[in-house]
Amino acid sequence: MSSEKIDVRYVAKLARIALTDDEVERFGAQLGDLLEHVDSLATLDTASVAATAQVVESRNVEREDVVTQCLDREVVLEAAPQRQGGFFRVPRIIAE
Amino acid sequence: MSNPLIERSAAHLAREVNARTLSAREVTDATLEHIDAVDAQVGSYLAVLHGEARAAAARVDARVAAGEYLPLAGVPLSVKDNMCLTGTRTTAGSKMLEHWVAPYTASAVARLLNAGCIPVGKANMDEFAMGSSCENSALGVTRNPYDLSRVPGGSSGGSAAAVAAYEAAIGTGSDTGGSIREPGAFCNLVGFKPTYGRVSRYGLIAFASSLDQIGPLARTVEDAALAYDAMGGHDPMDSTSIDRPLETTATHLRSDLSGVRVGIVKEFATSKLDPEIDALYAQAYRDLEALGATLVEVELPTADFGLATYYLIAPAECSSNLARFDGVRYGLRVEGSDVNEMYERTRAAGFGPEVKRRILIGTYALSSGYYDAYYVRAQKARTLIAADFERAFASCDVIACPAASSPAFQFNAKSDPYSMYLMDFYTIPMSLAGLPAISIPCGWVTPAGGDRPMPMGLQLCAPLFNERPLVAAAHAYEQHTRHAEKYKPALTEMIGR
Numbered sequence: 001m002s003s004e005k006i007d008v009r010y011v012a013k014l015a016r017i018a019l020t021d022d023e024v025e026r027f028g029a030q031l032g033d034l035l036e037h038v039d040s041l042a043t044l045d046t047a048s049v050a051a052t053a054q055v056v057e058s059r060n061v062e063r064e065d066v067v068t069q070c071l072d073r074e075v076v077l078e079a080a081p082q083r084q085g086g087f088f089r090v091p092r093i094i095a096e
Numbered sequence: 097m098s099n100p101l102i103e104r105s106a107a108h109l110a111r112e113v114n115a116r117t118l119s120a121r122e123v124t125d126a127t128l129e130h131i132d133a134v135d136a137q138v139g140s141y142l143a144v145l146h147g148e149a150r151a152a153a154a155r156v157d158a159r160v161a162a163g164e165y166l167p168l169a170g171v172p173l174s175v176k177d178n179m180c181l182t183g184t185r186t187t188a189g190s191k192m193l194e195h196w197v198a199p200y201t202a203s204a205v206a207r208l209l210n211a212g213c214i215p216v217g218k219a220n221m222d223e224f225a226m227g228s229s230c231e232n233s234a235l236g237v238t239r240n241p242y243d244l245s246r247v248p249g250g251s252s253g254g255s256a257a258a259v260a261a262y263e264a265a266i267g268t269g270s271d272t273g274g275s276i277r278e279p280g281a282f283c284n285l286v287g288f289k290p291t292y293g294r295v296s297r298y299g300l301i302a303f304a305s306s307l308d309q310i311g312p313l314a315r316t317v318e319d320a321a322l323a324y325d326a327m328g329g330h331d332p333m334d335s336t337s338i339d340r341p342l343e344t345t346a347t348h349l350r351s352d353l354s355g356v357r358v359g360i361v362k363e364f365a366t367s368k369l370d371p372e373i374d375a376l377y378a379q380a381y382r383d384l385e386a387l388g389a390t391l392v393e394v395e396l397p398t399a400d401f402g403l404a405t406y407y408l409i410a411p412a413e414c415s416s417n418l419a420r421f422d423g424v425r426y427g428l429r430v431e432g433s434d435v436n437e438m439y440e441r442t443r444a445a446g447f448g449p450e451v452k453r454r455i456l457i458g459t460y461a462l463s464s465g466y467y468d469a470y471y472v473r474a475q476k477a478r479t480l481i482a483a484d485f486e487r488a489f490a491s492c493d494v495i496a497c498p499a500a501s502s503p504a505f506q507f508n509a510k511s512d513p514y515s516m517y518l519m520d521f522y523t524i525p526m527s528l529a530g531l532p533a534i535s536i537p538c539g540w541v542t543p544a545g546g547d548r549p550m551p552m553g554l555q556l557c558a559p560l561f562n563e564r565p566l567v568a569a570a571h572a573y574e575q576h577t578r579h580a581e582k583y584k585p586a587l588t589e590m591i592g593r
Binding site: 006008011012014015016017018019023027030031033034035037038039040041042044046049050051052053054055056057058061063071072075076078079080081082088090091092093 | 196197199200291292293306332335336338398401403404405407408415419422423424425426427428429431432433434435436437438439440441443444447449452453455456457459460463470472473474475476477478479480482513514517528529530560
């Protein structure tokens with residue numbers, strides 16, 4: 001674990017956030033600073049330690065496969081930025 | 097002068113409304129009138145729910161008249177704006193959701209309403225609950241009612257300010273790394289984060305799902321206990337909610353601490369606290385002892401790594417949770433030439449700087465080549481931190497430590513992100529371990545350069561599912577010390593004008 005310089009533009013592309021040049025510079029410095037702080041974790045001996053994703057008992061939860069009431073389609077679609085009939089409308093995804 | 101009703105505790109109001117010596121309508125009208133008079137200055141609420149509140153009050157009065165007993169009858173409630181309430185805007189303090197109207201109600205809120213609460217407003221917060229001062233809200237400024245030049249804490253800062261300023265009797269908060277306990281401490285309140293999974297997260301806009309927990313903010317421990325008892329318990333709509341009976345707390349409060357072993361954390365004693373604040377906590381520990389508790393020293397050797405662990409795990413989870421804000425189904429959309437450009441522009445315009453920073457750090461920590469070095473290592477550190485607590489609880493029942501290292505600070509005092517993150521130093525380890533923890537007023541300090549005494553909070557924490565003894569101990573301390581009553585919000589002077 002070393003705090004090498006983060007390629008902020010690449011990470012922002014993965015996260016689907018457009019950044020200005022100013023943001024790239026500012027966030028780059030701030031994230032580098034934070035990574036230096038988290039590098040302290042490297043000093044912990046974790047070779048034989050299990051990873052924790054969830055701290056309290058967790059198990060798979062199932063329910064009977066019965067139809068129950070869900071949100072009204074009209075109410076949900078009212079919140080959509082753009083709709084077409086009973087669908088969410090999005091920009092073209094597959095090229096012509 | 098304002099109506100004295102607004103300063104009554106939730107327990108008092110509910111008693112009177114159930115006895116029909118007071119109506120929910122009277123309480124609601126007095127509270128709304130007070131909000132209309134002071135909220136322009138405090139800024140607790142993003143929306144004041146005049147219509148919803150009056151309708152709820154009518155329902156509560158009708159139910160009580162029909163002979164029902166409601167544990168929170170007529171109690172004005174502030175709802176943090178990351179919790180859905182049908183038909184109201186639920187923004188999470190973000191431009192992304194500025195105009196989004198929730199089509200359903202969060203389980204915790206629904207339970208409080210069913211118990212008789214009156215939803216008077218949706219409270220401001222740090223955007224998507226990321227922050228410790230409420231300054232990261234994209235939609236408004238909230239001020240500390242004890243000194244309007246200072247922050248209320250965060251992320252549940254709006255709810256905390258509302259309850260402190262008598263704009264509600266109780267408030268809902270959500271706590272991921274300290275977001276109930278720190279604003280509680282800053283605003284002279286009781287801030288209670290139950291065990292992870294005790295309160296359903298259904299209808300809570302997710303930040304970091306393995307850490308997020310809903311809990312109450314209140315002016316007394318009894319009120320926090322009543323609110324917890326009403327909102328807690330298993331919910332089939334949240335598969336991480338704990339499927340075991342809720343141990344209610346409000347009827348199990350204590351007035352002494354005999355037989356209780358209180359752990360004082362060795363590593364925290366060497367921390368770099370201001371001497372006056374250090375002395376205040378030392379006094380708090382002596383007060384616990386005076387109540388009959390036995391103080392024992394406990395060790396949390398990896399607690400120091402809490403901040404580093406948290407600032408990998410929480411951003412990693414948030415980068416994944418916030419992927420849903422893509423401009424397709426709800427919320428903001430900024431058009432682009434293709435779908436990717438639409439995503440990128442929407443998220444650039446909809447998220448504020450702190451949210452972007454956390455998404456970026458989380459995306460980095462989860463990205464190919466860094467996953468093991470950062471995310472997995474943090475998850476392993478989390479195991480060590482939880483194990484520290486488990487060892488410590490072998491020799492004590494409750495751990496006592498600061499809730500925050502300083503009183504509420506002034507606006508723009510923490511411009512460097514890491515200095516803001518440090519505010520959660522004492523609350524993060526408990527969050528990582530999933531433990532129930534509560535902050536209670538423990539005294540006042542006048543910050544350098546300030547001219548008003550500001551409240552400080554003592555944090556108590558207990559083993560998983562030990563809410564009952566935890567709340568009982570907090571109550572004993574509160575009743576013995578009565579620090580909260582010493583000063584009134586700066587606000588009362590405003591009302592008097």
